[in-house]
Amino acid sequence: MVAPNAVTAMALCSGLTGIRYGISAMAGREDHWQFAVLCILIAGVLDGLDGRIARMLRGESRFGAELDSLSDCIAFGVAPALILYLWSLHAMPKFGWIFALAHALSCALRLARFNANIDADEQPHKSAGFLTGVPAPAGAGLAFVPLYLWLVTGLEIFRAWYVVAPWAAFVAFLMISNIATYSWSALRLRKRIRLEAIALAGLLAALLITDPWLTLLGICLFYVALLPFGIISYAKVKRAQQADAA
Template structure:
């Protein structure tokens, strides 16, 4: 039997490799103090991470190799790279403890990915079966940990770079990644038929805003995501209660 991966599996895995390289390139820009380019590289890695799985399903190129490569890429691009950037940008002003906080982000990201991989073949996955995720996904966690950077880009205020602002926020995002909190996934979102055109228009406007005022847009998207977390918890609670009632009735 021929060894290796098929041709249709090359495209999604190549996109995954690109995401990994963008994440590490962000570290390179962070070392030289080019913070906007550094953050942009990690955000681009997140965009590519959202594409590779869809490309794989479209080409029917899913594979165990691709799943393993995706997890390794996510751990580096959304765990290691943001942790190093946040440390170089702010947390190094807090000796020892600052490095521990940065390590917390990278470690929690790796643990979240390990938990996700371990549960792939599990028979019972309450969150997934209801269309929700368990905890904040790694790409979203990377985007959220940069919120102080977005604020600094937009306002130029030095307070957003202070360790006493960045450290608690980084720890909170790390906790959300490893938590059992139910968060929305794409499959959990249901659109009414009468607003689908409006949603498409909003997506186009969002793309335009990202090109013209990227940091304000990313800050707004991040705050909206955080605001949706309590609604995700309440939505999953309703689904779980409905299942319990249905089970009791049956």
């Protein structure tokens, strides 16, 4: 149990450290906005590792599942909401904090729904290899799209609250929605393209090192573009399952 839970705790601390950098950036250290976002991204990587480590070491436990949800709520709900508020939404008259709260609340609700359905017998999306709504780490990454654009272009328009607020609301809706989204665990590559996939992963890592913000922006836009295809694919799978049952 110790190793995967330690990784989860690291993800939690990384998310909280992002808040620390957001506060220092608000105090005048503009370069710390990059570190704030980077901390959330590191938390996302760690969140993707802890479950795999637990399965590999056979260290899965109810305690680990609860700790993982608490960590996700803070690292991908509270921390991004505070960073967005400090970076942009504080300038919105009256309602800036409401949009920040919408992100944190939607993340908490999504995680609560996930936990409540862990032992459910009927999970249509999961049984078909899909997720329900956008997962919390992906939601945090998508919420920072205006910040990526600001870091890439330097244009203050992307920092304006009337750009950030609608986008934050859209991402919050995606997290609590019932739309079917692709799951990495359901991804199965054909043998003849596995070498190409490995090469693509290596090139993607090089791009993240060379130009991280532009690469992250491209990944987010690609993910959003996949959402309609996920809905269509799930509809096809559901029709096939209904036909088999009939």
